Amino acid sequence: MKIGTPSDTVIAQNRRAWNEVAPRHAEQNFEDTRRHLAADPGHYIDPVFRDHLRSLGLEGKVLAQFNCNNGRELLSAIQLGARSGLGFDFSSEFVRQARRLTAAAQVEAEFVETDIYQVPSRYDATADLLFLTAGALCWMPDLPGYFDAARRVVRPGGQVVLYETHPFLEMFKPDRDRRRDEPLDLHYPYFMDEPVAWDSGLDYYSGEKYGREQVYWYHYTLSDIFQAVIGAGLQIRHFAEFDHDNSIGYREAERFPVRPPMSFILSCERP
Numbered sequence: 528m529k530i531g532t533p534s535d536t537v538i539a540q541n542r543r544a545w546n547e548v549a550p551r552h553a554e555q556n557f558e559d560t561r562r563h564l565a566a567d568p569g570h571y572i573d574p575v576f577r578d579h580l581r582s583l584g585l586e587g588k589v590l591a592q593f594n595c596n597n598g599r600e601l602l603s604a605i606q607l608g609a610r611s612g613l614g615f616d617f618s619s620e621f622v623r624q625a626r627r628l629t630a631a632a633q634v635e636a637e638f639v640e641t642d643i644y645q646v647p648s649r650y651d652a653t654a655d656l657l658f659l660t661a662g663a664l665c666w667m668p669d670l671p672g673y674f675d676a677a678r679r680v681v682r683p684g685g686q687v688v689l690y691e692t693h694p695f696l697e698m699f700k701p702d703r704d705r706r707r708d709e710p711l712d713l714h715y716p717y718f719m720d721e722p723v724a725w726d727s728g729l730d731y732y733s734g735e736k737y738g739r740e741q742v743y744w745y746h747y748t749l750s751d752i753f754q755a756v757i758g759a760g761l762q763i764r765h766f767a768e769f770d771h772d773n774s775i776g777y778r779e780a781e782r783f784p785v786r787p788p789m790s791f792i793l794s795c796e797r798p
């Protein structure tokens with residue numbers, strides 16, 4: 528676990544901040560999201576991740592997603608041929624949005640409001656494939672505990688798949704935090720023990736800073752992530768790095784003539 532602010536404080540504070548921003552995100556995106564889910568099955572799963580999920584086989588599977596937010600990615604992934612899905616997120620507001628979007632996606636999905644460290648035991652071994660995507664790990668104060676929870680939810684023989692922002696990219700300031708004329712330079716150290724405390728809000732769609740609830744996020748190294756996965760008893764099956772941004776946080780970096788690593792897929796199996 529990282530040092531600094533105690534985990535319980537971080538989780539409670541971050542939950543308030545995510546609930547605070549949820550109506551703002553909905554105002555900007557909810558109707559578009561509903562439309563895309565209804566008209567374009569798989570819309571929120573990009574071609575790279577789609578290929579990877581298909582290589583693992585989706586047909587008839589129960590999918591799960593940690594940090595599922597409004598559920599758009601989970602609902603899209605189910606649309607690619609899975610049987611059903613389970614989404615986990617601690618924000619009551621985003622879980623409410625996810626439940627409303629399920630009807631538009633016309634798939635079977637359950638959304639569970641829970642802190643990932645407290646996923647109820649009735650979900651043990653219920654998923655064939657659990658995934659997480661960009662901007663999940665940075666909120667989690669305890670990576671080993673997070674992958675213990677992931678292993679628990681997946682059945683033996685099932686997969687845990689990460690499609691995350693590359694830790695190297697997180698050394699840059701995200702686009703929303705830079706002035707228009709500010710160059711994209713290395714800003715954060717690669718090795719950080721303390722979380723970043725941020726009080727300008729989470730409206731990364733409009734970039735507007737409204738700043739009431741403070742949030743904390745963590746910068747993990749690739750070795751932190753690999754060690755936590757291995758420590759949880761998961762077996763690594765596939766690892767790939769990419770030079771595209773799979774969040775909306777660092778689009779500017781895609782314009783570098785020499786591109787840094789920007790995202791990765793790490794696929795593991797529960798023995």
Ligand SMILES: C[S@@+](CC[C@H](N)C(=O)[O-])C[C@H]1O[C@@H](n2cnc3c(N)ncnc32)[C@H](O)[C@@H]1O
Nearest residue numbers: 545594596616617618641642643660661662666
């Ligand atoms: C950046 S969003 C993930 C976005 C996702 N990739 C997408 O595009 O929909 C991070 C999510 O993590 C959730 N979250 C943060 N800390 C959590 C925790 N301790 N337990 C459960 N969910 C958490 C937040 O509510 C938020 O919905």
